[in-house]
Amino acid sequence: MRYYELTLYQPDDKALTKPYCTWTSHPNGQFDPCALGISFDAMVYPMDTPAGGTPVTLTGIALDELKQSTQLGMHIDSAGKVQPGMLCVLKAGMGKGLPLVNPAQQGVLLKGTIWQCFGNWEGTSMTLDFVIYCAAFTTNQPGNLVLNWKAGMKLSDALQACLKVAYPDSKLDINISPQLVQSADDPHFSGTLEQLSSHVRDMTKGKFLGDNYPGVSIVAQPGKISVFDATNTGSAQPTQINFTDLIGQPTWISLGTMQMKLVLRGDLQVGTFITMPKSMSSVAGQVQTTSNSWLGNINADVTFQGTFMITKLRHIGDSRSPDGAAWCTVIDCIATDLTAGTASSTTGQGNGS
Numbered sequence: 001m002r003y004y005e006l007t008l009y010q011p012d013d014k015a016l017t018k019p020y021c022t023w024t025s026h027p028n029g030q031f032d033p034c035a036l037g038i039s040f041d042a043m044v045y046p047m048d049t050p051a052g053g054t055p056v057t058l059t060g061i062a063l064d065e066l067k068q069s070t071q072l073g074m075h076i077d078s079a080g081k082v083q084p085g086m087l088c089v090l091k092a093g094m095g096k097g098l099p100l101v102n103p104a105q106q107g108v109l110l111k112g113t114i115w116q117c118f119g120n121w122e123g124t125s126m127t128l129d130f131v132i133y134c135a136a137f138t139t140n141q142p143g144n145l146v147l148n149w150k151a152g153m154k155l156s157d158a159l160q161a162c163l164k165v166a167y168p169d170s171k172l173d174i175n176i177s178p179q180l181v182q183s184a185d186d187p188h189f190s191g192t193l194e195q196l197s198s199h200v201r202d203m204t205k206g207k208f209l210g211d212n213y214p215g216v217s218i219v220a221q222p223g224k225i226s227v228f229d230a231t232n233t234g235s236a237q238p239t240q241i242n243f244t245d246l247i248g249q250p251t252w253i254s255l256g257t258m259q260m261k262l263v264l265r266g267d268l269q270v271g272t273f274i275t276m277p278k279s280m281s282s283v284a285g286q287v288q289t290t291s292n293s294w295l296g297n298i299n300a301d302v303t304f305q306g307t308f309m310i311t312k313l314r315h316i317g318d319s320r321s322p323d324g325a326a327w328c329t330v331i332d333c334i335a336t337d338l339t340a341g342t343a344s345s346t347t348g349q350g351n352g353s
Helices: 063-067 155-166 193-204 291-300
Strands: 002-009 019-024 037-044 054-059 087-094 107-122 125-133 145-149 171-175 186-190 217-221 224-228 251-254 257-263 273-275 307-318 327-335
Touching: 037 087, 037 107, 054 107, 063 107, 063 125, 087 125, 145 155, 145 193, 155 171, 155 193, 155 224, 186 193, 193 217
Parallel strands: 171 224
Antiparallel strands: 002 019, 002 087, 037 054, 037 307, 054 125, 087 107, 107 125, 145 186, 217 224, 251 257, 257 327, 273 307, 307 327
């Protein structure tokens, strides 16, 4: 069954220890068929790409919840002061109840601040809508992101010092080439993580490691900030993708970039690695067919093989939709031999699905 858990916290509860309210499809671990409907479109990718906020909608809320909707997002109180929105954590995946479900694939999709919240009552439908931003700073409320990249210093060290000051409570995961060393002092101030990411990309793209070097990416993910580039080979064990996780066949969307759609996954993050399934031959209950029906069984193999690095994620959810593709994760990734700077044996090939 489709699982979600949306929890709100007070703005000053940075440690997320005292939930203000929680909506979930599995109260006390048991599936509730009468749970509120939820829909969302959460994108996780490099901050230098403008994306805006993440929309989350709850359907079927109570009238009391509708009345207090303006107090959940950023608002002006009775004294005329601007009050920040509540902190929000969205977990999702699949819960127990179906044969191929793996609850271990649940995880945090989104963690951020509610910038806008508004309720709507149309006919018999009551909805509560959130617009959530993961970045902590804006142009109106800038942060202290000073990148003091000195001559002879590795970019990884400069970014470590910069992000540790601006995000002291966030985990930092920096995996970039040690060859990114500046020849002269290059101090730079940014008010937001988007500005810092754009500056770092401009400073590194097509430089240091050749014209084809795509530059350094900075991604704000639930619980941590990831910094990586195309030289990242991964230190952790890649996540195995099973044939039954796929919705349709993967396909090339640009030079060296593969995209695929999976059943909603909360255990994947940008900058980590996945391994594609080899075939369906190990799946229990597979029916063997004759050579005459081979063409009808051609999609039993995946057209992409090997290990890939995730560069973008998009989580799409509509808990009430009967369509299987309405509860999925779309992944963009590149082959590991491309991250090592070598030509891929599969690049340039079309998808035969």
